[in-house]
Each structure stands twice: as structure tokens, then as C-alpha cells.
Amino acid sequence: MRSTVLIGSIDSMRESPRWDDYVKALEAPFRETLLTSVAATWIPIDVAAAHYRACDSLGLSVEEQVTNGRKTFAKAGGVIFGTVMKMAKEAGVTPWTLMSQFPRFWGRSYDGGGVRVRKLGPKEAYVDVIRAPLFASRYHRNAVRGVIVSAVDLFCTKGYMTERLGESPPDGVAYRVQWA
Numbered sequence: 001m002r003s004t005v006l007i008g009s010i011d012s013m014r015e016s017p018r019w020d021d022y023v024k025a026l027e028a029p030f031r032e033t034l035l036t037s038v039a040a041t042w043i044p045i046d047v048a049a050a051h052y053r054a055c056d057s058l059g060l061s062v063e064e065q066v067t068n069g070r071k072t073f074a075k076a077g078g079v080i081f082g083t084v085m086k087m088a089k090e091a092g093v094t095p096w097t098l099m100s101q102f103p104r105f106w107g108r109s110y111d112g113g114g115v116r117v118r119k120l121g122p123k124e125a126y127v128d129v130i131r132a133p134l135f136a137s138r139y140h141r142n143a144v145r146g147v148i149v150s151a152v153d154l155f156c157t158k159g160y161m162t163e164r165l166g167e168s169p170p171d172g173v174a175y176r177v178q179w180a
Helices: 003-014 019-025 028-035 045-057 062-087 095-099 102-109 138-153
Strands: 114-121 124-130 159-163 173-179
Touching (some): 003 019, 003 028, 003 045, 003 138, 019 045, 062 138, 095 124, 095 138, 095 173, 102 114, 138 159, 138 173
Antiparallel strands (some): 114 124, 124 173, 159 173
16 A cells, blocks of 8 residues: 555544554554555555554544545545546546546555446446555545545535445445535
């Protein structure tokens, strides 16, 4: 996983009242690596998974997890979605502009796995992630919802995103994205 996204997620926890609980929940072999990571490097999957296990152990609500994803987007979104964020200011750009770039964004954030976007209607899509073991984490699935819907919000009045329960593969996730 790209450290830029992970650092954004750690910073979201750092700003949380649960920071001390999070640090205590980090497994000792990974604690120092996670707390001293620098941007623009690749982090081994087992280290990233330790971060998400610690987040899962906190029992945060779905709303808190999505909000932390939104905070992560605010911190790291410019690095990942830079060009598209600039386009958000141009006339005629829609969430489909963003969606068409998801495979490229995926490659900037993860090494392995993949993402597919399927258009369901003019303002609705399915986003499927496969072969991505970090999505076994409930926290990660919901935080990524916050990241993606924050990006969608740049191009519309309001974005909505839910997990398609019962449709997610064991090593991925299935989302439904809509916007107004």
C-alpha cells in the first residue's frame, strides 16, 4: 500500500479522541514503522494490515469510519487524485470523469488487486475491488467509502455510497455509488 494513503489514515486517527487507544492496539512489531512512515513510499501489506486491525479493534461506528476516510481524503486526496481535483473546477466535469480514472488511482495506491467500475445509469455505478486483502478490514472498507465519496462530491451536489452487502468477495468489496 502506498504510504501517502496510510499516513493520511494514521493522521485521521491521531486527530481522534481514540488516538491513545489506537496506539495501544498497534501490534508491537509494526508500531514504529506505522508511526514513523514517510510519504511517497510503499508499505508492506502486513504493516498496513496491522494499522487496519488496530482501527477495527476500536469498535468505531460506521459513520466514524467513513468520516475518517473523508479526513484521509482531505489529507492525501491531492496526491492521489491531483489531476482530477484540478478538473473538478472546470465546467462539464462529472463523477464519470473521476470513475474512468479509478484503475489509474488504484495503481497509485495499491500494488496488486484491481478495481472495476460499471455504469448502471446516468448517476449510478457499481465499484468492485478484487484481490485486495486489506478489504477484509471493516474499517478499511468504510474508510475507503469516505475517500471515494469525498472525491465524487467534488463533481456533484451530493454523493452517496454504500457497500453492496452480500456481494463483496472475501478479498475485496462491492460498492454502489450514486450522486445528485
